[in-house]
Amino acid sequence: MFALVSEGELYLRGNAENEKQFYLMGMESLIYRKRGIPISLRYFKVGKILWDDPDRLLQLAKSSLDGMLNDIKTRKNGEMRLKDLPNISLSLERLLWQVGISTSAELREQGSCSTYLKLCSIKQNMGLNVLIALEGAILGFHEAALPHDTRHSLTQWFISHQALVCSSAH
Template sequence: MKPKFILLHKTNSLIFFNNGSVNKITFMCMINKGMIMKKISKLRFLQFQECLSPLGKISSRPLFGGYSLAIENTVFAMVAEGEIYLRVCEQSASYRVEHHSPMLMMRKNGRPVALKYYRIDEALWQDSKMLFHLSQLSLHSARSEKQHQRDSGRLKNLPNISFHMELMLIHAGITDVKMLRTLGAEKSWLKLREHNKGISINVLESLAGAIAGIHSAALPAQRRQELREWANTQGYSVEDYSG
């Protein structure tokens, strides 16, 4: 059985619960405050990871002098100066206002700037259900924003879409990812062919792959065959193109 613990921040004490036994370890005073903060940060992270384990594995990367915390490549929290901060979202506003949650600050051009992350306070550390709930809200909000950026972002950011392909799509009236997804590969391909009859079946497969988020070569054989059969119904002969 894994040991569980509660960190008593104000007294610099740790309570470990292990198979029913209780052991108390009191931190010795350290001149190097950074060492204390590093230990606290690590222990907090372990507690945080255990609480959020149903959401997936938490990964960390250095960022802004601290660390970003992510689940499945979506950043939803930060670690800075021994504290963990959750990403701000609309759904957590009432909690933040009620508890006067401090924001994560960083210096930019010598001036303090508040980032969109609020500190997990002591009350929240002691309430695992609320901690899980607010963390889940931050994660879901971050995922939604990430998806929105993908949908409304530059076409060139998609697989198979080169700068030249992006220009052709824009010229055909398809200006962003959201429009491409809405139209679909087939209608987008037809729009391209309205301006250039030389557009090949390879471009159709590239568009389908871009929408699916994969390289065109990774398209399933069935999907590839469907596209070719559909192209034939539009008067396009695969045999006419050898490239």
């Protein structure tokens, strides 16, 4: 995802090549509130100045797309530490190690649902947010930017597997 629309506003994805430029242009970063705490995402609001300069807007959009594609290529070719993936905290990384997942490739191979069930086997009270965080990490999205259809599918899986999930936790 190289751009997103939130509350009717277009945001371009920042990356190593264009993020500094976005800041210098005064573009506002998208703020997501998680439990009341503001989290700045790497997406930057397209303002009137850019809407009035379509060539410049297309150039920046292409920069965002190129950066996203480069990030995907880098992730697939090189193994990042799990905690460097979106949504994966140090504590979640340690739990993943405990269930035998130590690389991003292993996480992708297992998938979010299978990994979630493994995590539930060692830790009780894992919620839907962990499942969504895992899928976001696999796809390279912050959990707030996870596509609606993906979030909906995971929610349905979680509801349908709740008995299994609850019974697999110690």
